[in-house]
Amino acid sequence: MRPNEENYLGRSATFSGTRRSRDRGFSMVELAVSLTVVLILSAVAIPSLMRSIRTYQLNSAAARVADMLKFTRFEAVRRNKQINFLMQASPDGWIVGTDSDNSGLVDATEKQQLIAGFAALLPSGVAPSPTAISAALGGATLTTKSGSNGSVTFDARGAIRVGGAISTSVFIFYLGSAVDPQFGYRAVVLLPTGTTQVWTAQAGGAWHQIS
Numbered sequence: 001m002r003p004n005e006e007n008y009l010g011r012s013a014t015f016s017g018t019r020r021s022r023d024r025g026f027s028m029v030e031l032a033v034s035l036t037v038v039l040i041l042s043a044v045a046i047p048s049l050m051r052s053i054r055t056y057q058l059n060s061a062a063a064r065v066a067d068m069l070k071f072t073r074f075e076a077v078r079r080n081k082q083i084n085f086l087m088q089a090s091p092d093g094w095i096v097g098t099d100s101d102n103s104g105l106v107d108a109t110e111k112q113q114l115i116a117g118f119a120a121l122l123p124s125g126v127a128p129s130p131t132a133i134s135a136a137l138g139g140a141t142l143t144t145k146s147g148s149n150g151s152v153t154f155d156a157r158g159a160i161r162v163g164g165a166i167s168t169s170v171f172i173f174y175l176g177s178a179v180d181p182q183f184g185y186r187a188v189v190l191l192p193t194g195t196t197q198v199w200t201a202q203a204g205g206a207w208h209q210i211s
Contacts, residue, residue, distance in 0.1 A: 054118060054183035058200075061119035061175045062186035065096055066196045066211075068113050069152070072098040073194045076154035082161065085152040087121070087145065087173075090114070094121045099151070115175070119186075122174040123147025127185040130172060132207040133199055137191075141169040145190075158194040167192040 072085040075098055084099040086106050093116025097106035106112045115121050124144035134142055145152065152171060153161040160167040170192065176185035181203035189197040198211040 051183065057117065057119045058175060058183065058186050061115050062188055062198050064113040065115065065121075065173055065175065065188045066198055068096045068098065068111070069188070069190055069196050071111055072152075073154045073158045075100060076156060077158045080156045082153055082155050085154065087150050089149055090116075092116045094146075096121075118177055118180070119175050120178065121146040122176055122178060122185075124174070126178055127174040127176055127187065128201045128203070128205060128207065130187065130207060133172070133187065133189060134170075136209065137170060137189075142172050142189075143169045144174065145171045146173040146175070152190065154194055160190065160192050160194055 069085055072083055076083040079100075082102070084102060084104075086095075086097055086099045086104075088095045088097075088106060093114055095106055095112050095114055097110055097112025099106055100110050101107070123146065130142050134140055155161045160171070162168075171190040173188040173190070174185060175188070177183065184200060184202045184205075187199040187201070187207065189199060191197070197209055199207045200210050201207040
């Protein structure tokens with residue numbers, strides 16, 4: 001056998017062995033190590049991902065309530081007449097909307113938002129005490145509007161009317177989960193002038209304004 005043939009046969013054997021080695025795939029030890037790494041990474045990432053999702057849901061719900069209040073106020077000023085913001089219970093959650101025709105109901109053709117799922121509108125006593133909010137507003141009286149059917153009346157100037165007079169109290173709408181408080185709460189605050197604020201608080205913590 002010539003030298004070149006020996007080299008060729010040697011290389012062929014090596015390539016064949018390498019190919020067979022690659023065809024075997026992962027060993028059980030390699031699979032076990034890979035699975036362990038995946039499980040560890042999942043255990044670390046899932047709680048963080050869940051917190052991000054819940055934070056987004058809370059912020060989104062608060063923004064939608066605040067946007068509906070702003071839209072109703074805008075409509076009252078634009079039309080130069082009193083218009084009501086309504087909050088009504090539905091089978092899926094709460095409907096908040098603008099009663100443009102002052103019929104006492106949010107009709108299908110009127111602007112509205114559904115607040116449902118994890119971030120729900122809550123009655124008073126579920127979220128942390130709003131002492132910090134009241135103090136920041138100069139000791140203002142806070143009236144909870146969330147948790148039951150109700151309305152808010154905007155006059156032609158965009159201010160809040162109660163019984164025909166400018167409101168003397170601040171209205172507040174709480175959002176969060178009644179059964180899972182670990183992700184915190186949001187509060188939409190409606191001032192007598194018709195302007196809105198959004199506040200946040202952790203379970204058992206103090207409120208802080210975010211917008």
